[in-house]
Amino acid sequence: xxxxxxxxxxxxxxxxxxxxxxxxxxxxxxxxxxxxxxxxxxxxxxxxxxxxxxxxxxxxxxxxxxxxxxxxxxxxxxxxxxxxxxxxxxxxxxxxxxxxxxxxxxxxxxxxxxxxxxxxxxxxxxxxxxxxxxxxxxxxxxx
Numbered sequence: 090x091x092x093x094x095x096x097x098x099x100x101x102x103x104x105x106x107x108x109x110x111x112x113x114x115x116x117x118x119x120x121x122x123x124x125x126x127x128x129x130x131x132x133x134x135x136x137x138x139x140x141x142x143x144x145x146x147x148x149x150x151x152x153x154x155x156x157x158x159x160x161x162x163x164x165x166x167x168x169x170x171x172x173x174x175x176x177x178x179x180x181x182x183x184x185x186x187x188x189x190x191x192x193x194x195x196x197x198x199x200x201x202x203x204x205x206x207x208x209x210x211x212x213x214x215x216x217x218x219x220x221x222x223x224x225x226x227x228x229x230x231x232x
Contacts, residue, residue, distance in 0.1 A: 113153070115153070115155070115161045116149060117149070117164070118147055120145065120147050121145075122143060122144065122145050122146070123144050123175045123179040124141060125144060125180065125181050125182070126183065127182065131191065144178075144219060149214075150215060151215040154211060162209060162211065188200065194221045194227040198219040198227045202216070202217040216228050217230075
Protein backbone atom coordinates (compact mmCIF):
# COMPACT_ATOMS: atom_id res chain seq x y z
CA UNK A 90 0.00 0.00 0.00
CA UNK A 91 1.36 3.37 -0.93
CA UNK A 92 0.85 6.29 1.42
CA UNK A 93 1.63 9.73 0.05
CA UNK A 94 3.93 11.66 2.32
CA UNK A 95 5.30 15.12 2.07
CA UNK A 96 7.78 16.62 4.45
CA UNK A 97 8.17 20.21 5.33
CA UNK A 98 10.51 21.60 7.91
CA UNK A 99 9.59 24.77 9.62
CA UNK A 100 12.41 25.99 11.79
CA UNK A 101 11.39 28.69 14.19
CA UNK A 102 14.12 30.44 16.11
CA UNK A 103 12.87 32.78 18.81
CA UNK A 104 14.37 36.03 20.07
CA UNK A 105 15.80 36.91 16.67
CA UNK A 106 18.65 34.39 16.90
CA UNK A 107 19.89 33.33 13.50
CA UNK A 108 22.05 30.37 14.47
CA UNK A 109 21.06 26.94 15.76
CA UNK A 110 22.49 27.71 19.18
CA UNK A 111 21.13 29.88 21.94
CA UNK A 112 17.62 30.63 23.14
CA UNK A 113 15.16 29.21 20.68
CA UNK A 114 12.95 26.37 19.64
CA UNK A 115 12.70 24.31 16.49
CA UNK A 116 9.44 23.06 15.02
CA UNK A 117 9.28 20.17 12.57
CA UNK A 118 6.25 19.23 10.53
CA UNK A 119 5.48 16.08 8.58
CA UNK A 120 2.40 15.46 6.50
CA UNK A 121 0.67 12.34 5.24
CA UNK A 122 -2.62 11.41 3.58
CA UNK A 123 -4.99 8.48 3.69
CA UNK A 124 -8.43 7.56 2.36
CA UNK A 125 -11.10 6.26 4.72
CA UNK A 126 -14.85 6.16 5.19
CA UNK A 127 -16.89 6.96 8.26
CA UNK A 128 -20.33 7.93 9.45
CA UNK A 129 -21.14 10.04 12.47
CA UNK A 130 -23.25 8.05 14.89
CA UNK A 131 -25.99 10.12 16.52
CA UNK A 132 -25.49 13.05 14.14
CA UNK A 133 -28.58 14.50 12.47
CA UNK A 134 -27.66 15.32 8.91
CA UNK A 135 -26.03 13.88 5.83
CA UNK A 136 -22.82 12.97 7.69
CA UNK A 137 -24.79 10.28 9.54
CA UNK A 138 -24.61 8.33 6.26
CA UNK A 139 -21.49 6.42 5.25
CA UNK A 140 -19.15 8.69 3.26
CA UNK A 141 -15.44 9.04 2.65
CA UNK A 142 -12.64 11.58 2.74
CA UNK A 143 -9.08 11.92 1.65
CA UNK A 144 -7.74 12.85 5.07
CA UNK A 145 -4.60 14.92 5.52
CA UNK A 146 -2.61 14.58 8.73
CA UNK A 147 0.01 17.06 9.92
CA UNK A 148 2.24 16.30 12.88
CA UNK A 149 4.16 19.10 14.62
CA UNK A 150 7.15 18.36 16.86
CA UNK A 151 9.05 20.94 18.92
CA UNK A 152 12.28 20.98 20.87
CA UNK A 153 15.35 22.95 21.84
CA UNK A 154 18.16 20.41 21.84
CA UNK A 155 19.64 19.27 18.55
CA UNK A 156 21.84 16.20 18.29
CA UNK A 157 25.50 16.35 17.26
CA UNK A 158 24.47 16.53 13.60
CA UNK A 159 22.15 19.48 14.22
CA UNK A 160 18.96 17.39 13.96
CA UNK A 161 15.99 17.56 16.32
CA UNK A 162 14.22 14.44 15.02
CA UNK A 163 15.15 12.44 11.95
CA UNK A 164 12.36 12.99 9.40
CA UNK A 165 12.59 9.34 8.32
CA UNK A 166 11.93 8.14 11.87
CA UNK A 167 9.02 10.54 12.33
CA UNK A 168 7.56 9.47 8.96
CA UNK A 169 7.91 5.79 9.91
CA UNK A 170 6.05 6.31 13.19
CA UNK A 171 3.25 8.28 11.49
CA UNK A 172 2.94 5.78 8.64
CA UNK A 173 2.40 2.91 11.09
CA UNK A 174 -0.68 4.74 12.32
CA UNK A 175 -1.80 5.82 8.85
CA UNK A 176 -1.57 2.22 7.61
CA UNK A 177 -4.11 1.20 10.30
CA UNK A 178 -6.52 3.84 8.94
CA UNK A 179 -5.99 3.79 5.18
CA UNK A 180 -8.89 2.38 3.14
CA UNK A 181 -10.80 1.42 6.27
CA UNK A 182 -14.20 2.22 7.71
CA UNK A 183 -13.20 4.29 10.74
CA UNK A 184 -16.36 3.17 12.55
CA UNK A 185 -14.83 -0.32 12.76
CA UNK A 186 -11.90 1.00 14.82
CA UNK A 187 -13.45 1.06 18.28
CA UNK A 188 -10.39 2.77 19.84
CA UNK A 189 -11.31 5.98 17.96
CA UNK A 190 -14.87 6.10 19.30
CA UNK A 191 -17.39 7.98 17.16
CA UNK A 192 -15.07 8.81 14.24
CA UNK A 193 -15.39 12.58 14.27
CA UNK A 194 -12.46 14.65 13.05
CA UNK A 195 -11.87 15.61 16.70
CA UNK A 196 -11.71 12.00 17.94
CA UNK A 197 -9.50 10.95 15.02
CA UNK A 198 -7.11 13.82 15.74
CA UNK A 199 -6.83 12.85 19.41
CA UNK A 200 -6.37 9.17 18.50
CA UNK A 201 -3.41 9.99 16.24
CA UNK A 202 -1.90 12.31 18.87
CA UNK A 203 -2.24 9.67 21.61
CA UNK A 204 -0.70 7.04 19.34
CA UNK A 205 2.37 9.24 18.70
CA UNK A 206 2.98 11.15 21.92
CA UNK A 207 5.19 8.64 23.73
CA UNK A 208 7.20 7.59 20.68
CA UNK A 209 9.62 10.52 20.60
CA UNK A 210 12.74 10.59 22.74
CA UNK A 211 14.32 14.03 22.25
CA UNK A 212 11.39 16.19 21.20
CA UNK A 213 7.84 16.96 22.26
CA UNK A 214 4.80 16.24 20.13
CA UNK A 215 3.28 19.71 19.91
CA UNK A 216 0.05 18.99 18.04
CA UNK A 217 -1.68 16.94 15.39
CA UNK A 218 -3.85 18.56 12.74
CA UNK A 219 -6.32 16.47 10.73
CA UNK A 220 -8.03 17.81 7.60
CA UNK A 221 -11.22 16.12 6.42
CA UNK A 222 -11.51 18.47 3.46
CA UNK A 223 -9.72 21.40 1.88
CA UNK A 224 -11.33 23.90 4.24
CA UNK A 225 -12.04 21.94 7.43
CA UNK A 226 -9.54 20.76 10.02
CA UNK A 227 -9.14 20.01 13.70
CA UNK A 228 -6.08 20.26 15.93
CA UNK A 229 -5.39 18.37 19.12
CA UNK A 230 -2.68 19.32 21.59
CA UNK A 231 -2.04 19.06 25.30
CA UNK A 232 -1.06 21.96 27.53
